[in-house]
Amino acid sequence: xxxxxxxxxxxxxxxxxxxxxxxxxxxxxxxxxxxxxxxxxxxxxxxxxxxxxxxxxxxxxxxxxxxxxxxxxxxxxxxxxxxxxxxxxxxxxxxxxxxxxxxxxxxxxxxxxxxxxxxxxxxxxxxxxxxxxxxxxxxxxxxxxxxxxxxxxxxxxxxxxxxxxxxxxxxxxxxxxxxxxxxxxxxxxxxxxxxxxxxxxxxxxxxxxxxxxxxxxxxxxxxxxxxxxxxxxxxxxxxxxxxxxxxxxxxxxxxxxxxxxxxxxxxxxxxxxxxxxxxxxxxxxxxxxxxxxxxxxxxxxxxxxxxxxxxxxxxxxxxxxxxxxxxxxxxxxxxxxxxxxxxxxxxxxxxxxxxxxxxxxxxxxxx
Amino acid sequence: xxxxxxxxxxxxxxxxxxxxxxxxxxxxxxxxxxxxxxxxxxxxxxxxxxxxxxxxxxxxxxxxxxxxxxxxxxxxxxxxxxxxxxxxxxxxxxxxxxxxxxxxxxxxxxxxxxxxxxxxxxxxxxxxxxxxxxxxxxxxxxxxxxxxxxxxxxxxxxxxxxxxxxxxxxxxxxxxxxxxxxxxxxxxxxxxxxxxxxxxxxxxxxxxxxxxxxxxxxxxxxxxxxxxxxxxxxxxxxxxxxxxxxxxxxxxxxxxxxxxxxxxxxxxxxxxxxxxxxxxxxxxxxxxxxxxxxxxxxxxxxxxxxxxxxxxxxxxxxxxxxxxxxxxxxxxxxxxxxxxxxxxxxxxxxxxxxxxxxxxxxxxxxx
Numbered sequence: 001x002x003x004x005x006x007x008x009x010x011x012x013x014x015x016x017x018x019x020x021x022x023x024x025x026x027x028x029x030x031x032x033x034x035x036x037x038x039x040x041x042x043x044x045x046x047x048x049x050x051x052x053x054x055x056x057x058x059x060x061x062x063x064x065x066x067x068x069x070x071x072x073x074x075x076x077x078x079x080x081x082x083x084x085x086x087x088x089x090x091x092x093x094x095x096x097x098x099x100x101x102x103x104x105x106x107x108x109x110x111x112x113x114x115x116x117x118x119x120x121x122x123x124x125x126x127x128x129x130x131x132x133x134x135x136x137x138x139x140x141x142x143x144x145x146x147x148x149x150x151x152x153x154x155x156x157x158x159x160x161x162x163x164x165x166x167x168x169x170x171x172x173x174x175x176x177x178x179x180x181x182x183x184x185x186x187x188x189x190x191x192x193x194x195x196x197x198x199x200x201x202x203x204x205x206x207x208x209x210x211x212x213x214x215x216x217x218x219x220x221x222x223x224x225x226x227x228x229x230x231x232x233x234x235x236x237x238x239x240x241x242x243x244x245x246x247x248x249x250x251x252x253x254x255x256x257x258x259x260x261x262x263x264x265x266x267x268x269x270x271x272x273x274x275x276x277x278x279x280x281x282x283x284x285x286x287x288x289x290x291x292x293x294x295x296x297x298x299x300x301x302x303x304x305x306x307x308x309x310x311x312x313x314x315x316x317x318x319x320x321x322x323x324x325x326x327x328x329x330x331x332x333x334x335x336x337x338x339x340x341x342x343x344x345x346x347x348x349x350x351x352x353x354x355x356x357x358x359x360x361x362x363x364x365x366x367x
Numbered sequence: 368x369x370x371x372x373x374x375x376x377x378x379x380x381x382x383x384x385x386x387x388x389x390x391x392x393x394x395x396x397x398x399x400x401x402x403x404x405x406x407x408x409x410x411x412x413x414x415x416x417x418x419x420x421x422x423x424x425x426x427x428x429x430x431x432x433x434x435x436x437x438x439x440x441x442x443x444x445x446x447x448x449x450x451x452x453x454x455x456x457x458x459x460x461x462x463x464x465x466x467x468x469x470x471x472x473x474x475x476x477x478x479x480x481x482x483x484x485x486x487x488x489x490x491x492x493x494x495x496x497x498x499x500x501x502x503x504x505x506x507x508x509x510x511x512x513x514x515x516x517x518x519x520x521x522x523x524x525x526x527x528x529x530x531x532x533x534x535x536x537x538x539x540x541x542x543x544x545x546x547x548x549x550x551x552x553x554x555x556x557x558x559x560x561x562x563x564x565x566x567x568x569x570x571x572x573x574x575x576x577x578x579x580x581x582x583x584x585x586x587x588x589x590x591x592x593x594x595x596x597x598x599x600x601x602x603x604x605x606x607x608x609x610x611x612x613x614x615x616x617x618x619x620x621x622x623x624x625x626x627x628x629x630x631x632x633x634x635x636x637x638x639x640x641x642x643x644x645x646x647x648x649x650x651x652x653x654x655x656x657x658x659x660x661x662x663x664x665x666x667x668x669x670x671x672x673x674x675x676x677x678x679x680x681x682x683x684x685x686x687x688x689x690x691x692x693x694x695x696x697x698x699x700x701x702x703x704x705x706x707x708x709x710x711x712x713x714x715x716x717x718x719x720x721x722x723x724x725x726x727x728x729x730x731x732x733x734x
Contacts, residue, residue, distance in 0.1 A: 017609040019609075115607075115609040115610060115611075173599070174590060174593070174594055174599075175590075175593035175596070175599065175616075175617040176585065176588075176590045176593045176594075178599070178615050178617050178618065179584075179585045179593065179618075180585060182581070182615075182621055183578060183581045183582050183585065183621065186577070186578050186621075186622070187554060187557075187578045190554075190574035190575065190577070190578055191557065207557035208557065210553070210557070211550060211553050214549070214550045214553060215550050217546075218543065218547060218550065221543075223541060223676075226543045226546065227541055227542050227543075230542040231542055232539065232541075232542065232545070232648060240482075242384040242386075242481070242482040243482060244478070244482075244556075244638060247645070247646075248542070248545050248645070249542075250542040250545050250549070251545065251549045254546055254549055254550065254553075255549075255553070258553070271611060275611070278614070278615070279607055281599060309590075309676065312590070
């Protein structure tokens with residue numbers, strides 16, 4: 001069944017920077033049916049390069065990015081739950097972002113787009129949820145940057161969140177995480193085609209964006225999974241080429257993933273969304289993570305993966321320990337996987353089981 | 368005392384690719400005195416971006432890159448040993464590389480420079496050692512790419528190596544290691560100023576090279592050491608700037624290190640030397656690492672560091688286990704350090720002690 005993309009428009013959105021955006025469009029999709037009491041809604045929060053198309057088959061024939069987790073009988077069982085996913089603020093897949101037209105000028109915002117935060121992204125999602133008449137979400141769930149949003153939801157709107165599942169994420173970006181994002185930004189801004197962000201209608205900074213994406217892909221995989229997938233296998237060669245064409249399979253993979261990304265992602269969105277992640281710090285303004293999480297009312301299920309070195313398990317444990325220190329209800333699962341950070345997207349068998357069980361309990365109490 | 372840079376020239380060098388280079392210049396430095404029997408020579412092998420200036424004070428007033436390890440009374444005690452360090456083939460610090468003038472054309476080689484291997488780098492070093500009248504080195508030692516050269520020496524010239532100390536290295540580059548190098552190469556080649564490698568006498572591809580170096584620096588540090596050194600500290604700001612200038616200390620550091628590197632390193636050398644590392648695979652042509660190491664005659668001391676995730680300890684253990692499986696003489700030290708891959712350069716107290724003791728024994732047997 002083909003999923004219909006949906007769109008909502010809001011008159012204005014106040015941002016943490018003090019700026020205001022108006023209007024703001026939100027692209028979203030829904031799967032399953034909202035029940036009469038509107039108590040079975042689950043908000044899925046996408047990662048950095050994701051979009052609203054989380055499940056089902058799109059008009060382009062492509063399955064959603066978490067179709068292995070969302071659908072009839074799946075972990076997010078659409079026979080039981082009403083699942084919503086929206087593209088994030090600052091994105092380039094239907095929600096207002098730097099590539100959107102600024103109504104004040106008639107031109108794309110480009111770098112005049114205001115710098116946004118995870119708090120802003122979640123504030124816009126709250127407006128969408130309100131507009132659907134949903135007062136309280138049964139669950140907010142996401143991996144990586146989606147997990148940051150899940151945490152932000154629980155902190156910003158404690159009465160609107162019955163449960164939260166932050167996966168492979170952190171309560172604040174570390175120096176190393178900021179560093180990897182900064183390299184990506186510098187790669188884009190070093191590309192002359194970036195042109196201060198003004199490339200719309202022209203050649204986009206594809207070379208810089210591809211390099212940024214290549215760095216990203218290395219951090220999403222584990223040393224082990226790269227060894228298993230590529231090892232030192234040569235690409236279409238019996239021996240070293242002694243040139244600078246592709247020698248190794250892993251080079252071919254990275255070049256392909258880099259160039260593919262350029263076709264579907266906006267370089268300025270890369271800048272803005274990575275910045276939002278780098279600014280993410282729940283400690284900020286609260287003194288401690290425990291203090292920040294104290295006012296949450298959700299049940300938590302925190303998930304991390306053994307081989308994820310980009311968002312290592314110790315960062316999930318910081319969240320778990322902070323919640324426990326304030327007697328919040330939290331379960332923690334460190335799942336064994338060789339897939340690195342990608343595990344939450346590709347190695348989902350165990351993850352599906354723990355989420356299914358957790359959701360069933362939350363549903364018994366709240367639906 | 369200021370160290371005098373030295374230079375040697377060789378008529379020609381045969382390369383693994385089948386090509387021949389002629390002539391070939393080698394920049395090197397020496398510290399201490401060669402004894403009458405020429406049995407106290409130690410060859411120090413530099414890492415990717417190093418050079419021949421390993422110890423003492425250069426004409427520019429700068430100490431050598433391993434001055435904390437080499438000198439009177441230090442681990443490589445120049446009162447006892449004659450220490451040699453040369454810039455690698457393909458480099459840009461005095462030894463022939465892509466920025467050198469091709470005598471056949473009168474222009475820099477640029478990308479007409481032949482692709483080289485660690486084997487080629489070591490073959491040229493052997494010519495230098497021969498020219499100094501040294502038949503057998505008391506020790507070959509280096510970290511990272513220097514460790515690859517140490518291993519290659521032990522395999523290629525078993526009778527010329529009494530002992531070898533490969534530090535923080537591998538017997539073959541993994542998919543992840545190749546991937547990080549490939550990202551650096553792509554960043555350079557994506558810079559329009561790279562211009563197919565023909566930028567000598569013009570603006571070099573500084574933006575691409577800086578991005579490549581930034582990626583490198585992240586891999587040289589550990590998550591922990593970045594947290595200790597930078598954390599989330601802001602740079603000259605009380606709060607987020609909500610712009611794309613520098614917010615965080617770690618961003619400032621990376622940008623600085625990137626731009627600084629452009630002043631001292633040649634982008635084409637980056638391409639050639641990373642390629643040599645990626646091609647490094649002692650298993651290649653031998654069937655197994657144990658078979659490759661079987662004909663070595665050196666005593667080995669293998670060193671790795673707990674927080675080094677770029678050249679993790681398991682890669683050192685592969686070397687150790689292969690040597691042990693063929694009854695070669697090998698000691699292994701995994702040293703505790705938070706400094707990541709940089710540890711062999713900056714966290715040297717324990718490393719100095721184990722090397723001092725190892726060398727003393729080798730010297731008793733061989734000097």
